Amino acid sequence: MSGLPRFYPWQEPLARQWLAQRERFAHAWLIHGVAGIGKKQFALAAAASLLCEQPDNGIACGQCMACRWVAGGNHPDIRRIRPDALAQAEQAPDAASAASSGKSKSPSKDIRIDQLRSLESWFNTATHLGGWRVAVLYPAHALNPVSANALLKILEEPPAQTVFLLVAEAPDRLLPTLVSRCRRLALPVPDSQLSEQWLAEQGISQPHEWLAAASFAPVRAAELATEAESPCPAWLATMLQVASQQQSNPDVGALADTLERIEPLEWIDPLQRLTFDLQLLNTGQAPRYFPSLTAAGRLAPKLSAQRLSNLSRWLHQQRQVCEHPLNAKLFVHDVLQQVVLAWRVVPD
Numbered sequence: 001m002s003g004l005p006r007f008y009p010w011q012e013p014l015a016r017q018w019l020a021q022r023e024r025f026a027h028a029w030l031i032h033g034v035a036g037i038g039k040k041q042f043a044l045a046a047a048a049s050l051l052c053e054q055p056d057n058g059i060a061c062g063q064c065m066a067c068r069w070v071a072g073g074n075h076p077d078i079r080r081i082r083p084d085a086l087a088q089a090e091q092a093p094d095a096a097s098a099a100s101s102g103k104s105k106s107p108s109k110d111i112r113i114d115q116l117r118s119l120e121s122w123f124n125t126a127t128h129l130g131g132w133r134v135a136v137l138y139p140a141h142a143l144n145p146v147s148a149n150a151l152l153k154i155l156e157e158p159p160a161q162t163v164f165l166l167v168a169e170a171p172d173r174l175l176p177t178l179v180s181r182c183r184r185l186a187l188p189v190p191d192s193q194l195s196e197q198w199l200a201e202q203g204i205s206q207p208h209e210w211l212a213a214a215s216f217a218p219v220r221a222a223e224l225a226t227e228a229e230s231p232c233p234a235w236l237a238t239m240l241q242v243a244s245q246q247q248s249n250p251d252v253g254a255l256a257d258t259l260e261r262i263e264p265l266e267w268i269d270p271l272q273r274l275t276f277d278l279q280l281l282n283t284g285q286a287p288r289y290f291p292s293l294t295a296a297g298r299l300a301p302k303l304s305a306q307r308l309s310n311l312s313r314w315l316h317q318q319r320q321v322c323e324h325p326l327n328a329k330l331f332v333h334d335v336l337q338q339v340v341l342a343w344r345v346v347p348d
Helices: 009-019 041-052 065-072 083-089 113-117 145-156 176-180 192-201 207-213 218-227 234-245 253-259 262-282 293-303 304-321 328-342
Strands: 030-032 078-081 133-137 163-168 183-186
Touching: 009 041, 009 163, 009 192, 030 041, 041 078, 041 133, 041 163, 078 183, 083 218, 145 176, 145 183, 163 176, 183 304, 192 207, 192 218, 234 262, 234 293, 234 328, 253 328, 262 293, 262 304, 304 328
Parallel strands: 030 163, 030 183, 078 133, 133 163
Antiparallel strands: none
């Protein structure tokens, strides 16, 4: 961990209210909310605040010995439990992840049972400053059935002075008995005006458009602004152009080649959001996600509302299986063909 984790501006009011009850804190919390709003940062900042010796209205002071340890990444009473692949991406693997880093050719995308078992000696050691020890586990859906059951057993008889902070997008994807052992803390999507102000402070131009493209999740918007050239992916604008040509048998081969090199969720999500924009525009409403995509405004009134509705439901179904397609190439082609057909102009 590099530097002391701080809450984002939109998180501070909730964090202060929540941390005010630290003397009666539950032993396990499920911190959940939509992707891209800063849930992991919230959990890490919460861990720092719980370990702080002299918190300021519940939030880490940044000055005490505990805060300096956390900032230096060497506080003995905090553990981060996440997949090896994620630890490697963060370039800061902790002891639990590093223990098995050489056991496989590629780092695991699961949280493994031995990562949880390695915590047993930690639980049996006195805390260094007499306060809490905090385990931050993310993302919780990376728990496989074996490791989820191992965590459940720990939470059934929680170690003394230990708080688990689990981070998840969708609690319904987790083991129900595991969820039942946690108190839930829902993080809301922040106010758009506050998010845009924060993005502007990060030096991001067109904050409104980046925020809309990221489904109004500010952290994801900041990531997109760093990774992409435009709030609307170039391939998505090309897709609209192909649909606008209204060919009886549109060629989506070049687009398919582009999308095959992208993680499925990264291109299905924009397709879903643009389809929703087309549905809004089709009924005379303003677009939500890609307001600058003027081609959508020209095409939408000419489309079938029923086809758009059917496509929206179908894309949702494909999203559920997109990470495990039987044939990735055929999957991309099938989705693009269905989208172009649904975006076909209705004859006058």
